[in-house]
Amino acid sequence: MSGVADQVRAAVAAVTDPELRRPIGDLDMVRDITVDGSTARVSIVLTIVGCPAAQRIEQDVRDAAASVPGISQVAVEVGVMTPDERRALTERLREGRPARQMPFGADSLTRVVLVSSGKGGVGKSTVTANLAVALAGQGLRVGLVDADVHGFSIPGLLGIPAGTQPTRIDDLMLPPVAHDVKTVSIGMFLQEGESVVAWRGPMLHRTVQQFLTDVFFGDLDVLLIDMPPGTGDIAISIGQILPHAEVLVVTTPQHAASEVAIRSGLVARRTGQTVIGVVENMAPYTLPDGTVIDLFGSGGGAEVARALSAPGPHGSDVSEVPLLASIPLSPALRQGGDAGRPIVIDRPDDAAAEAIIELAGALAHRGRRLAGRALPMRLA
Template sequence: MEGIKHIVAVASGKGGVGKSTVTVNLALALSAQGYRVGVLDADIYGPSQAQMLGVAEGTRPQTVGENTFLPLEAHGLQAMSMAFLVNSRDALVWRGPMVVGAFQQMLNQTKWDDLDFLLIDMPPGTGDIQLTLAQKVPVSGAVVVTTPQDIALLDARKGIEMFRKVKVPVVGVVENMSLYTCEKCGHEATIFGAGGGERIADEYNTALLGRLPLTLDIRELADSGTPSVIAKPESAESQAFADIARQVAQAVMGTQQSGPTISFSE
């Protein structure tokens, strides 16, 4: 795509596993390593990147010509989200074709400026947006986010299977909320189970890119619009994101993927 070298989808089989938080911190970690990075919030019904990037409610992108947007800039990233185009408090009661149309407009009608990486914060599941992305866009790779919990792993498997069916390479798995350490006594607890990310990575012969702890800081800083990687770059969590970013960049640099052909059979 014009203005973009590599597109990376950040996905999850189910909601609530921290996919958007991983996306924004991964984007900031890549930016800190010298890459030009953009973020496209493809969760049309529930966009969250505007708040995580600290973009004030009501901020709108500038237009160029009749149908082209300039991406907003925040923390050195180029960004586009449905939250920049509509009132974030309004519920979008749209059918599938309208959602797909909105996604295609944001992707294709945004004037991305010489990006090394465009990270797409995917909606949960394996539906219209995922199929449209695979059909219309040369995706260099996908990162799948999960928690160690067995229920989350069930849906993560579906996400990996979906990307394989549409011939998008899965770069690896990020295990989020893997360990909680009590701030008062130092006791460690695997609240959502242990080893789930490693098991699913082994099962599908892909990489476990990293394990992220369950901490108050990650949540609070993302909610405040200053994610961990920029607010506390020396923290253990930020170093984990930096390591994941290096692996993702190494895996997709030089990868060129043509869009797959999708067919349906009974």
């Protein structure tokens, strides 16, 4: 029965760990496999005791083994890695990178996109959450950092249950995954009953830095960072840590909002970051009878784009900043946020969802800026 056992091993080894996003065979999680008649006995090990993905992995292993012709019964034995095995795994995952080293520096091929706004209440976090899910839906590997420490909302918008925390494997923190987006937020670290973060500059700086160094996102195509509104401590800290990042500025059509949004783009540019576009949220929408509702007016997004495309005060050249999306007011967008069901997958035919999906397509096809970066080349 060695041939059948080999088939079972191959099928089980191909099962993907839902947190590490790699086949468990590549992670050395598969142990003994024997076949007795139509019964397969499979032994696997998990990374830690109480692994939150344990039930899913065990079921996926059971299903994979049962898919082999001739196997009708599967017995799965689940163990846990030894400390030495975990240490070897974490070193392999880091690919030689020292612990607590920031992986999104200037040489990284991961695009880092900050989503910012001048003021609160413009729907920035809702746009960010849906944009992340839309990018993942286009086949990109996406990470999302909720850097709005005082007003964190990303876990709720993505439907991540309260109390969900990153999984720790020794000194690696694996972020929860929702809708194929790896996500971390300060809300995942608060004690039961806590809902308020009353921190000032140094604590905020350290928290954001730890999100970028201690959380293991693995290989990403895009890392989105949901910024707090305004130009305070966190905006300055991220400007220092990620001066090469790209910036999307979110505004509403209202003049008062667009005027403040311009400031956030100018501050980002002073740190060396590149403003790649403007997103206008809560734009006018059309009722079925053709009536146009412009609750917040119109033209604010275009106003911000024009202002950020203008030459600097000393005549310095500035690349054109386009209005990348105009997202209409949508009850479904608000309802999806409240329910933790991103509209881009729950109601993709909604006008707001279509605008966000189109925005994701524009970002996905925008080339990476490689100037000044060391490309990962090997000599033959």
